[in-house]
Amino acid sequence: MRLAQHMSVASDRVRSTAIEATEFPELARAYQVMGVPKVVINDRVQFEGAVPETEFLGAVLQAVEGS
Amino acid sequence: MSILNDRDRAAVRKEFEKLAGPVKLVVFSQELVAADLCRQNEQLVREVAELGETITVEVLNPAIDRERAEGYGVDQVPAIVVEGARDYGIRFYGIPSGYEFSNLIDAIIVASTGESALSEDTKASLRALTADVEIKVFSTPT
Structure with a gap:
């Protein structure tokens, strides 16, 4: 969540929501959360586990590609 | 009973030396939906806010404060919006x-x-x- 929230501060285009999976099992099921942290960007790009900043940014850019 | 112990409080107070401008924590609670979780969440936020001079807390009920909840795009409880000079779009569900x-x-x-x-x-x-x-980050308490 740390990188996501810093991205939110850096750009007014970016919103970030931390979701506690056990308190919201329906959301966790809908997004097929098997391992955490799980990151889902624009419901298009997803990955599990902590990644470096450049890789996270790559996922963000991939999620908005063509939009 | 407090949620944070003395050690947590000391650690947070140390971190809050970095605070600059005001921060508003907007807490969304709805007893009918998740009473215990909402109460605990609200208590935690109030305990945290006490540790920083520039932090204020506002509690909203999405069933009553519907327009505000929609404005924040919050559709779950308990939830927290972390606002600084503007709403940066940071939410915790x-x-x-x-x-x-x-x-x-x-x-x-x-x-x-x-x-x-x-x-x-x-x-x-x-x-x-x-x-x-829109970035969603799923986690668990451990």
Whole structure:
């Protein structure tokens, strides 16, 4: 969540929501959360586990590609 | 009974030395939906807010304060919006415990300063975004 929230501060285009999976099992099921942290960007790009900043940014850019 | 112990409080107080501008924590609670979780979440936020002079708390009930909840785009409880000079779009769904607690503290600081700790290259790429980005990060309390 740390990188996501810093991205939110850096750009007014970016919103970030931390979701506690056990308190919201329906959301966790809908997004097929098997391992955490799980990151889902624009419901298009997803990955599990902590990644470096450049890789996270790559996922963000991939999620908005063509939009 | 307090949620935070003395050691937690001391650690958070130390982190809050970095606070600059005001931060508002908007808490969404709805007893009918999740009474215990909402109460615990609200208590945690109030305990955290007591540790920083520039932090204020507002509690909203999405069933009553419907327009405000919609304005914040919050459709779950318990939830927290971390607002600084503007609404940066940072939300927490569920009680931020464990690792998420550190992230809440970090979110408060970054919203207070308005300065992200990202590299200049990353910031430049984000400034160039032409579409909205919605990031969801799922975690568990451990």
